[in-house]
Amino acid sequence: MVNDSLIFDGGATQLHLRRKWGWIVALGALMLIGGLFALYDITTATLVTVFYVGAAMLVAGAAEIITAVQIRPWTRALLWGVIGLITIAAGFLVFRDPLAAAVSLTAIIGVALIVAGLFKLILAWHIRDVGPWGLVAFSGLISIVLGGMILAQWPYSGLYILGLFLAINLIFEGVSWITVGLSAKA
Numbered sequence: 001m002v003n004d005s006l007i008f009d010g011g012a013t014q015l016h017l018r019r020k021w022g023w024i025v026a027l028g029a030l031m032l033i034g035g036l037f038a039l040y041d042i043t044t045a046t047l048v049t050v051f052y053v054g055a056a057m058l059v060a061g062a063a064e065i066i067t068a069v070q071i072r073p074w075t076r077a078l079l080w081g082v083i084g085l086i087t088i089a090a091g092f093l094v095f096r097d098p099l100a101a102a103v104s105l106t107a108i109i110g111v112a113l114i115v116a117g118l119f120k121l122i123l124a125w126h127i128r129d130v131g132p133w134g135l136v137a138f139s140g141l142i143s144i145v146l147g148g149m150i151l152a153q154w155p156y157s158g159l160y161i162l163g164l165f166l167a168i169n170l171i172f173e174g175v176s177w178i179t180v181g182l183s184a185k186a
Helices: 002-006 012-018 021-040 040-070 076-095 098-126 133-152 160-186
Strands: none
Touching: 021 040, 021 160, 040 076, 040 160, 076 098, 098 133, 098 160, 133 160
16 A cells, blocks of 8 residues: 555654645645746746855855854864855855856756766676666766766756756656655545
């Protein structure tokens, strides 16, 4: 039965999910709708993602400065504070030129996918006698191909990749929450 997988603490989680199934489905529907809107206008979704990253940098930088004021010795606090200031400055730069930030973040993602793919291939080679190394190798190849596709279209891909990733994530997350909510109802 599907609901059996929702039991973690003697049925209390299942009971709670069953009572809240409508809210869970509504959350999933909102995420799905948000994902479809993001898919409809990927460039705007990219800018929203960049603004989110910029805001996160501002908050993180402020938290680092607050932490710096509270720690000793002062040399460590000074270094921590400088890191906070740099993070805040980077956050402001994101807001100052969001398109340049999107292009930069997209390049970083493309390179990171390629590097991660190469490491997955190396890992697959090292575990070839242990288990299903072929799936790890295939995952590595997919990462390299996706990273290569992003970089092959760069800097133009900076206008849509982040929005596309956001749209895909919201759509899959929305569908999964709808599924959880409906299975909790049953």
